[in-house]
Amino acid sequence: MRFYAGPMSAIRLLVLGAVRQHGRAHGYQVRNDLEYWGAHEWSNAKPGSIYHALKQMAKQGLLHAHEIAPSTAGGPPRTEYEITEKGTEEFLTLLRGSLTAYDQRPDVLSAALGFMVDLDREEVLELLEERVLAIEEWRKAVTEYYTPEDGPEQLGHIGEIMNFWVHSADTGAEWTRGLIERIRGGAYTFAGEGEPFVGVLAEGQENPYATGERHAGDAR
Amino acid sequence: MRFYAGPMSAIRLLVLGAVRQHGRAHGYQVRNDLEYWGAHEWSNAKPGSIYHALKQMAKQGLLHAHEIAPSTAGGPPRTEYEITEKGTEEFLTLLRGSLTAYDQRPDVLSAALGFMVDLDREEVLELLEERVLAIEEWRKAVTEYYTPEDGPEQLGHIGEIMNFWVHSADTGAEWTRGLIERIRGGAYTFAGEGEPFVGVLAEGQENPYATGERHAGDAR
């Protein structure tokens, strides 16, 4: 059921999606877009990780690297990337998987939410319904497995750990149901429904959510 | 507000705590305890990470390594570790920080729950109250910062990302309040309250939650 073999962080999805929306993008542009979405707050989208992901995915044929174009706006020459056919497939696979699978890493779902409008409304609804089912199954498996024969008191305070997971699963499912309702009710503009929502910064546009001072407490 | 500089994963807290409970432990013992607590399901407590953490923390003086003792039960010779004074301090700092700080990584809180009984009941209550406050502050900062002047509709579907964080924060705070009530109501046995709950496997005791087949769906 795991769609992608390897560490399932959000970075690949984020970078692939950013490059895809631009058509052609260099690292700094990707970095800026992700910052615009606040991704540096809730995911590991830091410069090093972004450049690493770009190179790695270029090596794997998911991106095509256009060798150094001289910068038009100061700074060192830059490498531009375009998504390949294989990369697009990977993007869609990751996106569908991240919407469906419950792996309790909030960054993965957050990233997927940012790109969900790249799919059909109907498909997103199906995927989210599947997500709810996956959460419910997960919950059932966990509670059955971790309940000792002689009652849950046997676990002592350790039981609070399970309690916490289960609570997270339940509230996660509840939230997903809410999202399903909003989408079913006509919210947002999905693929093939006309003018898409613009989520990238145009060349030269200033970033209202620019980085710098942390503003959201200590949350990473 | 961040108590520990460096990647705030749960592994150091888990390993320090496991060694501490044993008094003296080798890597495999730690690995087994963490498995017993289900930590391999909800954290990065995999063999490689555990052995790495042991070595690293020994290098940093948090653990003292007793060089190779011949194994008494098969397998290659093993290195035993004891926690040092510095290590105990670090453990308590990490533990307090993990209970207090809201960094939305469920594994950190889970690990802390497992060790909370190593502190006084009163202190845990204070730390958890502080956690609730931290969550509320975080929420306020995020909603204020990410609300465009011309109304939240401007964000389009991207707003669902924030909505998701905020929902997680709210339900996290709610759960914490529930835990506070249970603890205040006398649940569990904390430091200095007599017979502590035994959370480690004795030498030779079989592990009822032994690893192997994944049982909890695809959750990592």
Next chain:
DNA sequence: CTGGGGTTAATCAAGTTTGACTAATTGACT
């Protein structure tokens, strides 16, 4: 016309995480 500060863009070393692998010993079954 120069040199310090900011912006653009990317690199690097150090540390961490991962999944797969190695290796030693026991015990059980031939």
Next chain:
DNA sequence: AGTCAATTAGTCAAACTTGATTAACCCCAG
């Protein structure tokens, strides 16, 4: 006596992440 599987214990290369640093270029105050 031999060997095969399971258990015990740990190592390793490859990949990933991080924070700091580098490097090119622009602007403009002095």
